[in-house]
Amino acid sequence: MLTRLKHDLTMADTARVSDGARVDLLLVADMVTPGARVLDIGAGDGELLRILGEERGVDGRGIELSREGVNECVAKGLAVIQGDADTDLAHYPDDAFDYVILSQTLQAVRRPRVVLENMLRIGRNAVVSFPNFGHWRIRLQLGFGGHMPSTDNLPYAWWESPNIHFCTIKDFRDLCDVANAKMERAVALNADGKPLGFNAPWWFWNLFGEQAVFLLSRRG
Amino acid sequence: MGDVETAASSALRAGEADAPRNSHVAHFGPDRPLKLDAGVELSPFQIAYKTYGTLNADRSNAVLICHALTGDHHAASPNPVTGKPGWWVTMVGPGKPIDTERYFVISSNVIGSCMGSTGPASTNPQTGQPWGLDFPVITVRDMVHAQAMLLDFLNIDTLFAVAGGSMGGMQVLQWAASFPKRVFCALPLACATRHSAQNIAFHEVGRQAVMADPEWRHGRYFVEGTEPRRGLAVARMGAHITYLSDAALHRKFGRRFQDRENPTFSFDADFEVESYLRHQGSSFVERFDANSYLYLTRAMDYFDLAADHGGAVANAFRGSDTRFCVVSFTSDWLFPTSESRAIVHALNASGGRVSFAEIVTDKGHDAFLLDEPELFAITRGFLDGAAKVRGLKNGA
Numbered sequence: 235m236l237t238r239l240k241h242d243l244t245m246a247d248t249a250r251v252s253d254g255a256r257v258d259l260l261l262v263a264d265m266v267t268p269g270a271r272v273l274d275i276g277a278g279d280g281e282l283l284r285i286l287g288e289e290r291g292v293d294g295r296g297i298e299l300s301r302e303g304v305n306e307c308v309a310k311g312l313a314v315i316q317g318d319a320d321t322d323l324a325h326y327p328d329d330a331f332d333y334v335i336l337s338q339t340l341q342a343v344r345r346p347r348v349v350l351e352n353m354l355r356i357g358r359n360a361v362v363s364f365p366n367f368g369h370w371r372i373r374l375q376l377g378f379g380g381h382m383p384s385t386d387n388l389p390y391a392w393w394e395s396p397n398i399h400f401c402t403i404k405d406f407r408d409l410c411d412v413a414n415a416k417m418e419r420a421v422a423l424n425a426d427g428k429p430l431g432f433n434a435p436w437w438f439w440n441l442f443g444e445q446a447v448f449l450l451s452r453r454g
Numbered sequence: 455m456g457d458v459e460t461a462a463s464s465a466l467r468a469g470e471a472d473a474p475r476n477s478h479v480a481h482f483g484p485d486r487p488l489k490l491d492a493g494v495e496l497s498p499f500q501i502a503y504k505t506y507g508t509l510n511a512d513r514s515n516a517v518l519i520c521h522a523l524t525g526d527h528h529a530a531s532p533n534p535v536t537g538k539p540g541w542w543v544t545m546v547g548p549g550k551p552i553d554t555e556r557y558f559v560i561s562s563n564v565i566g567s568c569m570g571s572t573g574p575a576s577t578n579p580q581t582g583q584p585w586g587l588d589f590p591v592i593t594v595r596d597m598v599h600a601q602a603m604l605l606d607f608l609n610i611d612t613l614f615a616v617a618g619g620s621m622g623g624m625q626v627l628q629w630a631a632s633f634p635k636r637v638f639c640a641l642p643l644a645c646a647t648r649h650s651a652q653n654i655a656f657h658e659v660g661r662q663a664v665m666a667d668p669e670w671r672h673g674r675y676f677v678e679g680t681e682p683r684r685g686l687a688v689a690r691m692g693a694h695i696t697y698l699s700d701a702a703l704h705r706k707f708g709r710r711f712q713d714r715e716n717p718t719f720s721f722d723a724d725f726e727v728e729s730y731l732r733h734q735g736s737s738f739v740e741r742f743d744a745n746s747y748l749y750l751t752r753a754m755d756y757f758d759l760a761a762d763h764g765g766a767v768a769n770a771f772r773g774s775d776t777r778f779c780v781v782s783f784t785s786d787w788l789f790p791t792s793e794s795r796a797i798v799h800a801l802n803a804s805g806g807r808v809s810f811a812e813i814v815t816d817k818g819h820d821a822f823l824l825d826e827p828e829l830f831a832i833t834r835g836f837l838d839g840a841a842k843v844r845g846l847k848n849g850a
Contacts, residue, residue, distance in 0.1 A: 293807075301812060308779065308809040309831040311839020315780075315798050315810035325799040 257427035258363055258445060259285055262337055265361050265419060265449045266290055270332035273297070273357065275319045275349075276339035280307035283314070295331075297322055320344045323352035331357040338445075340364040340406075341397040350413045354452050360415065363447040366422065368402030368440040386425075387444060403440045410450060419449040471584075471743070472577050474563070474570025475534035477502040477527060480607045488565070488600050491593040491756075498579065501604045502570025503527050503562035506546065507554035509610070515846050516610045517552055518601065519561040520618030520625035522823075523693075523750050524742055526569035529561040530554065535569070535741045544825055545617075551833040556841070556848060557614060562604055564597040564625070566750050568743035571600070574673070575743040586745055587673035594621070594757045598628040602636070612636050614844060615837060619643035619822035620789065621750070624757050627797070630778070631759055631770035639777040639840040641833065643822040644786055646793035647767045647800065648758035653788060656696055657751040660689030664744045673745050686744040687735030694734045699785035699818035703727060767800035777843075778808040779836040781829060783821040809836060 259282045266272060268290045274283050277296030280303075286292035296314035298304045307314035315322070319336065320343050334357030336349065341364055343349045353360040365387045366372075375383035382392040390397065401409070403422060410417055422430045422443025430443055439446065473479075480501045482488065487497030504527045509516060519529045519542065530546040532539055546552045546559055563571040566589070574589040581588075605613070616629045616637050623645025630640045649657075664670055667685025671678045695703075707727040711717070714724065723729040763769035778801055782794035791812050801808040813828045815821045822829065 295807065301814065305811045305813070305828055305832055308811050309835030311835050311842070313777070313807050313809045315802075315808060316812050317795075317798075317810075322799075322802075325802045327803055327805065330802075330805055 256281065258423060258447065259337065261421060261423070261429070261447050262335060262361050262363055263290060265447070266292060266333050266335075268292070271295075271330070272333045272335060273326070273331045274335045274337065275323070275353070276337060276342075277307055277312070277314050278303050280310050280312045280314060282335065282337060283307070283312050284310070287312075319349050323349065323356060326352075326356040328355055329358060333357055333359045333361055335361045337361070337363045338365065341399050341401070343399065346399050346401075347409060347413055350409060350415060350450075354413065354415055354450065358451065359418070360450040361447065362406070362450065363445060364401065364406065365397075365445050366403050366440065366443045367400040368404060369444050370441050373441075385444075403443055403446045404436060406446065406448065407436070410448070414453045415450040416453040417448060418451050421447045423447070470535060470570060471568050471573060471575035472570075474502040476531065477504060477534075477563075477570050479503075479570060480604050482603060482607075486603065488596065488603065490590050490596050492590045494590050496565070496572065496590060496592075496596075499565060499572035499600070500570070500576075501562050501565070501572075501600055503560060503604060504529065504531060506530050506559040506561070507557055509558040510846075513610055514612065514614060514844065515557050516605075516608075516613050517557040517559045517615045517617065518605075518613050518629070519546060519552070519559060520601075520616065520622035520629075521561070521564065522618070522620040522622050523754065524690075524738070524747070525622070526567065527561045527563040527571075528569075530559065533741075536737075541823060544823075545830065545833065551830045551837065552615075552617060553837075556846065557837075560604070560608070560610075562601055564621075564750070565600045566592045566597070566746060566753060568746040573743070574745035574749055575676070584676040586676060589745070589749065591752055592749060593753050594624045594628050595632065595762070597753065598625050598632055601625070601629075602633060605636070612638060614846065615639045615641060615840070617641035617643070617833075618645075620645055620819065621754050623789075624754065627759060627770075628757075630774060630776045631763070634771070634774040634776055637776045638844055639779070639837070641779050641781070641836065642794075642797065643781045643829075644783055644789050644794075644819055645797075646789050647760060647770075647797055649755050650793070654755045656693065656788075657755055660693050661748050661751060663688040663692065664748060667744075670744060673748075675744070681739075682744045683736075683739045686739050686742070686747060687732075689747060690738040690742075691731045691735040694731060696788045697818055697820040699787065699816055701785060701816040702818055705816065706730075766803075767796070768803040771801055771804040771806050774804070774806055776806070777836075777840050778806060779832065780808060780810040781822070781832060782810075782812045783817070783819070783826075784812060784814045785816045786819040786821065788819040 272294045274296040277298040283294040297317045304316040334353040372383040422439035487495035529542040530540040563569045566573045568575040574585045578585040616626045623642035626642040664685040667682035669680040670682035710726045712726045712729040760767045782791040798810045
């Protein structure tokens, strides 16, 4: 299911660079220091772990919900386990990783707060990317169309969507407060996967960012 | 079944236990005893083994194959007793996932077995007769310690990989726990960190079937010229069911009758599935020793990694650099996925590097021995990835 979601995200060809890597994954990879220990939650087909391993020399592990995704990853030699962000993070000890990454998966977990807290418990840093439900096109569809939005990023009808916890960029900042997460870096991406201006105000990101990537650390 | 036939197959196996055909045998004299968990020493003893492929100059490409309960060391070459192909020819061989053109594969028979490593069917040098129940009770850890002595004998310090399913998977986990520095990567398939109550219960039924056979004679059947064929066959029939699945049995046999149109209203083998099980039982008796069956089932029952490591499996793997690939099968109800997941959680908790995949199949526990393309792809990918890190070249 998450694999499918990720696959859909890759359909926007403009969001890929010349070697075919997804811009949002490259952005996530860019937030990780070389050689770090990384856990990728929702590893999909392993593309992010591959990028991290090949380009950042990262010691990467993954969790993936779909059996197909896991088997594909393991057959590629990646250390990925079949599991679930909601139930399996509890088994990892504190500070097991330098970075715990949740890429395009937050909206599909049952308890986003618990997941984020676990991420910041087992990792010194968390990287979270998610589709922004505050984007103007989504607001238009809901506000004027009167329908649950459907976009390239979020192509599902509401009754079959794996996405059960949508949030806007502003909403995510609230979660960070509640979960005691400190924002180290935040980037909003437009529909082409290109970063929006760094100095733009939050309301601008919340309106024009199709997705956002946050680098977080533990507060205090 | 006449006495002549009984005596013949019995003698055949006695010969196999002491002098296995088509096998290498490593002898360990009085200077190198095996210290057993039971608190006694086994000495002298021997280990039967096969090797496939070539050891590289660095001695870094060795892969140890661990067999299951009634398996043996003939993993990738014909079995001299049955004449059938090796039990893991799908997995081990030139170009196979465990590629003998790249790896030096060592496949050894566990102690306690009857196929050439010292066990209850072997001749006790003290008496000149088979050990029978005088053989000490052994554990999975004893099997692994014996294998470690075999590696010393072969002058191999570190294994590139240890792989096996079921009881073989238990040995893999024990290897990683006992000798983490000697195991670069580990492939425990369809197994668990401990034998469950249900599994112990199944084993007990099998042992009781053997021991209830009047021909068993308290394990002295070798000496008394008898053989507990019926008991061992029933034990195998019961066990065999646990290796399959409801769906697989239904797919293979359904409720079809065996060579007849209608039920006979008797206790003959009316159904195909009955006939099949009877065949499984009687052919097993031809190749396996009843006392060995008791000892090896016992060894599996005693297996409990957590108990050996302060109550937590994670302790068994703490600080280990071994790379793990755990595999389970959806229809395996003997070692269900939850057991493999427990291994994975323990490895996560200890900071271990682990891959874990569950494969969809209706073939039950035995799936690890069968044609499962996904298992082959996963094994190949995992070993390739590890070989790259280990610096093993293609073609050794």
